[in-house]
Amino acid sequence: MNLFKHELRINQTQNMIKITNSIREDILKSGIKDGIVVVYCPHTTAGITINENADPDVVRDMIYGFEKAYPTIDKNYRHFEGNSHAHLKSSTVGPSQTLILDDGNLIMGIWQDVYFCEFDGPRNRTYYVKIIQG
Template sequence: MHLYEHHISTKKAQQMSKITNMIREDIEKSGVSDGIVVVYSPHTTAGFTINENADPDVVHDMLCGFEKAFPTKTGYYQHMEGNSHAHIKTTCVGPSQTLILNQGELILGIWQDVYFCEFDGPRNRRFYVKIIEG
């Protein structure tokens, strides 16, 4: 099994950053051709999603949708840090994603990428990629 640690600096309060190529580089380094790839964030206000990579408006619309569903500022959050919205958004996308690795390639749809989702930035973050052969 192979474990890789990555560092990512986010520039905005909320953003989605493509990390698929980082994962592909890890796969190449590992030499594994078949198995499972898990990406994991140890942060409670950042996570991952797999979604469209062709039209940047999709990322914009997703962030707007998250904001509408879980607004940054409301009168009912009680968490003292003021980032309850980020905790809720991360709960929705999840702290990890599991991908299938087949013949050295990630199985993703033609329009899909893996995104690191920042909901409480800007920050310096880290995430892990675990490649399990099998």
């Protein structure tokens, strides 16, 4: 099986959760050594990104920056659910990332990790990992 489904329970309103290790576990389970790995989030108020893993303040600063660009509360938002900010943040980050798999290893920079980005929590979330040989 080359498609893996993961579920997260996120208790914060906004957060970025490292998911690189679960992706690496999926690669081991798949037995695929070379190809591409697609990580996909099927939610319109969350996303997937790659960013620095060394300093936790980077995550804090990213959430802060998104909040400055797309504030949670803005009297001009019209979406009845009240989460327009999360839709904007999700569209900016995007729903997926594609990674290169070489000899069983993800090609990533030393300071990089893959993150699930929550912008409208707390929620139960799902993301998928598809490993394609090639």
